[in-house]
Amino acid sequence: MTKNYSSEIASPLSSNHEDYLKAIYILEARGEQVTNSVLSEYIGFTPASATNMVKKLSQMDLVIYRPHQAVSLTPTGRRVALEILRHHRLLELFLHKTLDIPWDSVHEEAERLEHVISEALEDAIAASLGYPKVDPHGDPIPTKTGEIGHTPGHPLSQAKAGRAYRLVRVLSQEKERLAYLGRLGLSLNVELFLREQAPFDGPVLVEVAGVEHALAAEMAALLQVVPASAK
Amino acid sequence: MTKNYSSEIASPLSSNHEDYLKAIYILEARGEQVTNSVLSEYIGFTPASATNMVKKLSQMDLVIYRPHQAVSLTPTGRRVALEILRHHRLLELFLHKTLDIPWDSVHEEAERLEHVISEALEDAIAASLGYPKVDPHGDPIPTKTGEIGHTPGHPLSQAKAGRAYRLVRVLSQEKERLAYLGRLGLSLNVELFLREQAPFDGPVLVEVAGVEHALAAEMAALLQVVPASAK
DNA sequence: TCTACAATTTAGCCATGACTAAAAACTACT
DNA sequence: AGTAGTTTTTAGTCATGGCTAAATTGTAGA
Ligand SMILES: [Mn+2]
Ligand SMILES: [Mn+2]
Ligand SMILES: [Mn+2]
Ligand SMILES: [Mn+2]
Numbered sequence: 001m002t003k004n005y006s007s008e009i010a011s012p013l014s015s016n017h018e019d020y021l022k023a024i025y026i027l028e029a030r031g032e033q034v035t036n037s038v039l040s041e042y043i044g045f046t047p048a049s050a051t052n053m054v055k056k057l058s059q060m061d062l063v064i065y066r067p068h069q070a071v072s073l074t075p076t077g078r079r080v081a082l083e084i085l086r087h088h089r090l091l092e093l094f095l096h097k098t099l100d101i102p103w104d105s106v107h108e109e110a111e112r113l114e115h116v117i118s119e120a121l122e123d124a125i126a127a128s129l130g131y132p133k134v135d136p137h138g139d140p141i142p143t144k145t146g147e148i149g150h151t152p153g154h155p156l157s158q159a160k161a162g163r164a165y166r167l168v169r170v171l172s173q174e175k176e177r178l179a180y181l182g183r184l185g186l187s188l189n190v191e192l193f194l195r196e197q198a199p200f201d202g203p204v205l206v207e208v209a210g211v212e213h214a215l216a217a218e219m220a221a222l223l224q225v226v227p228a229s230a231k
Numbered sequence: 232m233t234k235n236y237s238s239e240i241a242s243p244l245s246s247n248h249e250d251y252l253k254a255i256y257i258l259e260a261r262g263e264q265v266t267n268s269v270l271s272e273y274i275g276f277t278p279a280s281a282t283n284m285v286k287k288l289s290q291m292d293l294v295i296y297r298p299h300q301a302v303s304l305t306p307t308g309r310r311v312a313l314e315i316l317r318h319h320r321l322l323e324l325f326l327h328k329t330l331d332i333p334w335d336s337v338h339e340e341a342e343r344l345e346h347v348i349s350e351a352l353e354d355a356i357a358a359s360l361g362y363p364k365v366d367p368h369g370d371p372i373p374t375k376t377g378e379i380g381h382t383p384g385h386p387l388s389q390a391k392a393g394r395a396y397r398l399v400r401v402l403s404q405e406k407e408r409l410a411y412l413g414r415l416g417l418s419l420n421v422e423l424f425l426r427e428q429a430p431f432d433g434p435v436l437v438e439v440a441g442v443e444h445a446l447a448a449e450m451a452a453l454l455q456v457v458p459a460s461a462k
Numbered sequence: 463t464c465t466a467c468a469a470t471t472t473a474g475c476c477a478t479g480a481c482t483a484a485a486a487a488c489t490a491c492t
Numbered sequence: 493a494g495t496a497g498t499t500t501t502t503a504g505t506c507a508t509g510g511c512t513a514a515a516t517t518g519t520a521g522a
Contacts, residue, residue: 016509036470049510051471056509068470068518098329099355112347121340124330247479267500280480282501287479299488299500 004119004144005080010060015115018084019043020053021062024073025081033070082142087114087122089135089142094125096136103136103187104178137178138169138188138224153224156204157217161197164228166190171222185209191228235350235375236311241291246346249315250274251284252293255304256312264301313373318345318353320366320373325356327367334367334418335409368409369400369419369455384455387435388448392428395459397421402453416440422459 006012013021023042027034040050058065062077073081091110095101101109117125126132126144133149134140142148153168167190170181185208186192195205201217215223237243244252254274258265271281289296293308304312322341326332332340348356357363357375364380365371373379384399398421401412416439417423426436432448446454 014508037468045509046511047470048472048512052509055471095352095355099352099359101352101355105351109349109352113344116343116347118340120336121326121330121332124326124332128330245478268498276479277481278500279482279502283479286501 004083005076008076008079009062013080015112016053017057018080018115019111020050020057021073021077021081022084022088024063024071025078025085028072034072035070039071079146082146082148084114085148086142086144087117089139090122090125090129090132091117092135092137093129093132093141097129102179102182104175104182106136107173108175134169134188136188137173138167151224152230153226155221156192156194156206156215156223156225157197157201157220159194159197159225161194164191164193165225166228166230167192167223168226169224171224177219177222184213185211186223192225235314236307239307239310240293244311246343247284248288249311249346250342251281251288252304252308252312253315253319255294255302256309256316259303265303266301270302310377313377313379315345316379317373317375318348320370321353321356321360321363322348323366323368324360324363324372328360333410333413335406335413337367338404339406365400365419367419368404369398382455383461384457386452387423387425387437387446387454387456388428388432388451390425390428390456392425395422395424396456397459397461398423398454399457400455402455408450408453415444416442417454423456 020039020043023039024034027038027042032038036047036050036054039054040047043050045053054063054065054071057063057077058071061074062080064072064074088110091113092106095106095109096103123144132141134151138151138153140149140151151169156165159165167186167188170178170188172178181187190208193207195207195212197204203217204215204220206213206215251270251274254270255265258269258273263269267278267281267285270285271278274281276284285294285296285302288294288308289302292305293311295303295305319341322344323337326337326340327334354375363372365382369382369384371380371382382400387396390396398417398419401409401419403409412418421439424438426438426443428435434448435446435451437444437446
């Protein structure tokens with residue numbers, strides 16, 4: 001129950017507080033300007049609610065808020081966000097590996113569990129998985145001390161036709177999208193061969209386990225790959 | 232996320248709603264009259280808060296409330312209580328068996344997790360454990376359809392000296408008490424030999440793994456045992 | 463520079479569910 | 493039956509954190 005960050009924080013944070021911080025972290029990491037509208041749309045509350053919450057978080061020194069400006073995390077806010085993100089990603093991997101929960105379902109489940117696991121449970125999960133570095137979607141798992149790695153790879157949409165690649169990350173948590181990819185035989189570390197890349201953001205032809213599939217350009221942009229030979 | 236009982240219930244239940252229902256179930260099962268004071272003390276809120284919540288639960292048809300009378304569960308309320316209890320006990324066993332969380336820590340952790348796991352996760356946990364019947368403290372796990380077994384055994388305080396027994400249930404979730412028992416080598420299904428039972432509710436002398444220990448009468452009353460030969 | 467439009471903030475409302483303090487209702491003893 | 497003491501309920505307060513609607517601010521194009 002007691003959180004890592006609890007020593008640094010005055011009042012205890014609700015699940016929603018934590019989700020706001022996580023959202024800000026993720027949006028920042030994407031390189032987006034975290035404006036109120038971007039944030040409120042991402043978390044699924046009204047803009048008024050987002051303003052309200054951001055002000056509270058700023059009073060707690062978790063967020064830097066200046067009216068009409070993009071918000072950003074303070075060092076403490078970032079620590080909290082990374083702790084929750086660590087919970088989330090460890091849980092996703094744990095559910096997937098230990099209980100065979102499909103990769104398209106783990107996100108939803110982890111979204112709730114991430115707020116209620118103790119540090120002891122977090123540690124036990126990490127240990128049982130051998131201190132993993134990435135979750136089932138290839139997203140990097142922050143360390144206990146709040147460091148987070150950079151994942152290699154580039155979008156399949158920028159890859160060269162006629163070569164073999166390995167899927168190292170999927171930049172989406174959408175259930176339907178992941179389920180679809182799964183049906184094609186695509187999951188983390190699966191090899192694929194890029195047959196053809198139609199110009200003008202056209203579809204992409206890939207071969208997975210000997211079967212050819214056409215993918216929309218936006219789909220290909222979400223698939224991070226490395227050359228198949230690369231470790 | 233979607234709960235089993237959600238089809239039967241109008242508004243979604245908060246963690247506290249669920250804990251109230253579970254508390255009422257447990258107190259009823261103990262054979263106690265679930266008065267407002269008993270309930271409020273058990274859940275750790277003031278009597279006024281308990282009255283307030285019980286009235287709400289009664290409007291939702293989960294509880295039968297008559298002013299100044301003991302509360303009881305409606306069939307639906309019982310279904311909900313048993314579902315949460317199933318979550319709780321499955322989680323305890325899962326944490327203990329799969330992640331080696333000690334039996335004195337699983338209760339706390341499950342107390343929070345029980346409210347946020349989906350039906351799919353509940354099922355996956357049950358399957359991975361081989362559809363177990365009891366949790367790490369010997370408490371019976373309700374089935375998915377809301378049946379709950381009766382555990383065999385009787386208190387060690389009513390056992391006969393000079394005989395061997397097997398521990399089948401501990402009627403306590405207190406961390407310190409369970410940790411102490413653990414230090415004596417006592418856990419579920421461990422054998423012990425009852426050396427002596429002092430009269431007038433005096434202490435009990437037991438031998439566990441060749442070592443003799445004295446237990447307070449109240450402690451012995453919490454240990455449910457069967458003859459060592461019994462399955 | 464003015465203006466229209468979009469983004470943001472403010473103001474005010476509401477449900478929830480805890481709390482304390484006071485009132486009311488039960489129980490048991492004389 | 494009357495009364496003291498306990499239990500329960502009521503009344504009223506507060507914090508939280510969503511919401512809508514209105515006001516304000518910022519921005520980009522004419
Ligand atoms: Mn979440
Ligand atoms: Mn992920
Ligand atoms: Mn609980
Ligand atoms: Mn238990």
